[in-house]
Amino acid sequence: MDFSPSVGNSRPWRVLQVESHDARARIADNFEDCNARAAASYDSDARRDYLALKLAGLREAPIHIAVFTDEGVEEGRELGRKTMPETLAYSTVMAMHTLWLAARAENIGVGWVSILDPATVAAILGTPRTWSLTGYLCLGYAEEDAETPLLHKTGWQSDTSTDWQIV
Ligand SMILES: Cc1cc2nc3c(=O)[nH]c(=O)nc-3n(C[C@H](O)[C@H](O)[C@H](O)COP(=O)(O)O)c2cc1C
Structure with a gap:
């Protein structure tokens, strides 16, 4: 991931491979809470359809990787992100995508789980x-x-x- 492009070469990604059984179980529990709340926000038919979807493989996947962006990173001295501070998080996503492509080239499946409460995940991992x-x-x-x-x-x-437009 270190060779992935980043704004001002800040390399703001912080990667934790989560192996602790306790942390993994608590994160899977958090998914279930967040998923139930998301389901409850739909009307009855859509709720039934939503609940039939498999939206995470947290209990099955052998490898869990939590990827954070260090908003306080000093590397790069804010070069390139004074007008668009969101480029810091974009840089982390670029690195995640680099990892994603490398994994897929080895036929390893990747799933992004966004149905989680970020503050709870951070507290579980003590970041x-x-x-x-x-x-x-x-x-x-x-x-x-x-x-x-x-x-x-x-x-x-x-x-x-989705559309690609020539203007
Ligand atoms: C930003 C982002 C968030 C995602 N969040 C979820 C999610 O919470 N649950 C889910 O099932 N899929 C989610 N996905 C989609 C899965 O990652 C994707 O469908 C999965 O990796 C399987 O890959 P495939 O569709 O190429 O087979 C997300 C994807 C992205 C890019």
């Missing part, structure tokens, strides 16, 4: 105050390979393509 959670990744060999995204297969959304 410094300046670190904010950018993403929580699960890695492992997938049980199956599918061409059709789950959300299309289940009818949660229709298959519309």
Whole structure:
């Protein structure tokens, strides 16, 4: 990940491979709480459809990686991010994507779990105050390979393509 591009070469990503059984179990519990709250925000039919989706593999995945952005990073001396401070977190996402592509090239599946409360995850992992959670990744060999995204297969959304426009 260190070779990934970052704003002002700040390399703000802080990566924790979570192996503690206790931490992993508490993070999986937090997913279940957040997921139940998200489900409750939908009307009854949509709630049933939502609850039928598999939205995390936290209890199955062998590898858990919590990726934080150090908002207090001094490297780079704020070069490039005075007008767009969000580029710090974007840099972390670039590094996550670099890891993602490398994993996929080895046929390792990657899932990003965003249905988590970032403050709870930070408290479970005891991270410094300046670190904010950018993403929580699960890695492992997938049980199956599918061409059709789950959300299309289940009818949660229709298959519309995103636009590339020439202006
Ligand atoms: C920012 C971001 C957040 C995501 N959050 C979730 C999530 O909370 N739960 C989920 O099931 N998928 C989530 N995804 C999608 C999965 O990571 C993705 O579907 C999974 O990695 C399988 O990859 P595939 O769709 O290429 O097979 C997220 C993706 C991104 C980029």
